[in-house]
Amino acid sequence: MKTFPLPAAKGCLPANARTTSAVRPRRSILVPVVLALLCLPPLFPPRSADAGDDTAPATAGAEEAKKRSFSTGTDFFDKAALSGGLYYFQRDRKRYDPASDAYAVNLEHATLQANADFSSGFLGDSVGVDFALFGSTDIHNAGAVDHEMGFFPWHNPWHPDWSKNKTKDGFSVYTAAIKAKAGPLWGRAGYLQPSGPGVLGVNWSIMPGTYRGLNMGADFGNLSVAAAWADEYKAPWFPSTNAFLKNDGQSRVPWLWSAGTSYRFADGFTVEAAYGESKNHLKNAHFKSRYETEYGQSGTKDTHKLSLGYHLYLMDDNDDSGTSPNDNFAGTASQHYLFSRFDTKLWTVKLEGTYTRAPVTSSVQVGYFAYRLTDRNGSSKGAYEAWWDARSDWNAHDEKAVYLGVERRLDDLLPLPGFSIGLGAALGWDGKAYGYSEHLKEWAFNVDIGYSKPDAPCQGAFVKVHYTEYKNGSSQPSWAAYKNAFQDEHDIKLFMGIPFDL
Numbered sequence: 001m002k003t004f005p006l007p008a009a010k011g012c013l014p015a016n017a018r019t020t021s022a023v024r025p026r027r028s029i030l031v032p033v034v035l036a037l038l039c040l041p042p043l044f045p046p047r048s049a050d051a052g053d054d055t056a057p058a059t060a061g062a063e064e065a066k067k068r069s070f071s072t073g074t075d076f077f078d079k080a081a082l083s084g085g086l087y088y089f090q091r092d093r094k095r096y097d098p099a100s101d102a103y104a105v106n107l108e109h110a111t112l113q114a115n116a117d118f119s120s121g122f123l124g125d126s127v128g129v130d131f132a133l134f135g136s137t138d139i140h141n142a143g144a145v146d147h148e149m150g151f152f153p154w155h156n157p158w159h160p161d162w163s164k165n166k167t168k169d170g171f172s173v174y175t176a177a178i179k180a181k182a183g184p185l186w187g188r189a190g191y192l193q194p195s196g197p198g199v200l201g202v203n204w205s206i207m208p209g210t211y212r213g214l215n216m217g218a219d220f221g222n223l224s225v226a227a228a229w230a231d232e233y234k235a236p237w238f239p240s241t242n243a244f245l246k247n248d249g250q251s252r253v254p255w256l257w258s259a260g261t262s263y264r265f266a267d268g269f270t271v272e273a274a275y276g277e278s279k280n281h282l283k284n285a286h287f288k289s290r291y292e293t294e295y296g297q298s299g300t301k302d303t304h305k306l307s308l309g310y311h312l313y314l315m316d317d318n319d320d321s322g323t324s325p326n327d328n329f330a331g332t333a334s335q336h337y338l339f340s341r342f343d344t345k346l347w348t349v350k351l352e353g354t355y356t357r358a359p360v361t362s363s364v365q366v367g368y369f370a371y372r373l374t375d376r377n378g379s380s381k382g383a384y385e386a387w388w389d390a391r392s393d394w395n396a397h398d399e400k401a402v403y404l405g406v407e408r409r410l411d412d413l414l415p416l417p418g419f420s421i422g423l424g425a426a427l428g429w430d431g432k433a434y435g436y437s438e439h440l441k442e443w444a445f446n447v448d449i450g451y452s453k454p455d456a457p458c459q460g461a462f463v464k465v466h467y468t469e470y471k472n473g474s475s476q477p478s479w480a481a482y483k484n485a486f487q488d489e490h491d492i493k494l495f496m497g498i499p500f501d502l
Contacts, residue, residue: 031088031112031139032496076128079121085499087113087206089149096488098477103490108143109167111136111150113206115174122181130192132175134207134236138167148205148237156242157235157378158249172239174210187216191241196226197260199276199284199373201383203235206497209381210234212241213255222264228276231255235378246281246326247375253278256373256380268292274383278373282328284382285314286371304344311337311385313371322362328375330361335369335395337386346412350405350424354386358397360434367433368484369395388426390444391470391489396431396482399440407448422448433481440482441473458498466493 071078093107115134122128136150145167146152146160153164177190193208194200196217202209213230231254232241244253260274272288290309296302313335319327339352358369366375370393371382388394394401405424411417424446431440450464468491478486 031110032090032494074123075121075125076123077121081119082116082502083500084114084116085497087495087497089113089206089496090494091147091149091492093143093489093491095478095486096472098475098487103488105143106489107147108141109138109147109149110140111138111147113149115207117175122179126180126182128179130175130177130179130188131173133171133173135169135171136205137169141167146237148203148235150237151239152237155240156238157376158245168239170239172234172236174207174236184218184220185216186218187214189214194226194228194230194258196228197224197262197272197274198226198228198258199260199274199286199371199383200228200230200256200258201381203237203378203381205236207236209236209378210241222266223261224263225259225261227257227259229255229257233374233380235381237378242379244278244374244380245376247328248325249376251326253281253374255279258284262288276373278380280318281326282318282373282375283316284371284373286383287312288385302345304342306343307339307341309339311335311339313337313369313382313384315369315371323364325364327362327364328366330359330365333358333369335371335386339386346409348405348407350403352386352388353402354394354400356395356397356399356401358395360397363434365434366483367397368393368482369397370484388424388446389466389468390424390426390446391468391491392426392428392442392444392486393484394426394428394442396428396433396440396485399428399431401426401428405446418454419451420448422446422450424448431482431485433476433483436476436481438474438476438481440476440485442471442485443473444468444470461498462496464493464495466495467491 095106117132120128151168211230212232217226258276262272295304371384407422
């Protein structure tokens, strides 16, 4: 699964906040209750005091003034930022088993994560450091141990040990990098998440994945260029980085590289082109375009915003044997992605679609399109933007898929701002598998209910419930004929968090 960087709140967590050790399953209900009480607004909020209110204490604003006046005289510290948060994720996912004609538990866990992220200013306006780590612990788990919010009980994605029956608890450093800048030039080296245009992306749980490598680029007004190189990677469900391997889990891939450029036109149109390779293995390329425009008075709550775009993603491999597990495709694979989004004060509407080609002429080839420079999930990730949070990747060979999503903010209907509801539906058809005449048809619908605190204290604290009902119209078992498809699921997720920013 994927999640996104979260908005920061202001000073909500106590100084001794930390993850909680494993407890009995029934106690896990205490965690969301406590977080909900912290996140939700008070029933009787205190009356705010204005400048002319004689009930305001004489020291009002003194602490903020003190913070503004404090300075070490060194940008390395004075322009540094510390952020992080405490997060709770609970999931109950059941999957249909055609053999028993019944649904069975697939994932059932309650997980705590906490992180701290330090980003320094630049010493001499030239050099700085970034450092970030997170911890994860299951406080309840009655399902699979390889859920993406905790640490898998094996070291790397190529060699799972299914005899393990408990997720690991612990900490992991996800950023430890030196950064530098000189005029329009910038660079970073160490453990990092690549930035700038390029084909490399990262997996997400609540926290991001990490490459060990170099990332550099330059920004000249509306023109940006960037390049990246890496020799190891870890998804956020592994505590340490791993060397890259080919699909066979044996052949070493010594490095990956990426280069890209983007340009922002004055009329709201943006284009990006990028290319990258894993040495002697896979090749990735993409072209991205996006157009944005606003209606109404800019910057006001009545502004309407329209976004339209098209992406083309391409993949190929260096093995055309048709017999080796390292041969992913019979020729070039591609995915076309069209998207549109319309935002008003209260509504957001999305309409998106994909068309996928992952040609196969042999049973060893994968038959689906996953944009990354190593094949195994969690072994690397591409800079890929299509995601509907509707369980399937909708990426089988020759599959066409569409998605419609609607969100309604409830600020005009409820006395407390910050609540929203959403509905979404996805449909995919015509997916093909090697050696099968049956075509994959799949569909899903989502329901979202959420709250995000719009003001202090604890600005940005949130509670979200997400439900997906997924249906697979084929008769094939999970991960069988269609190697990236599974059978019917019911999936419910509760996600809560209190981020902070110092």
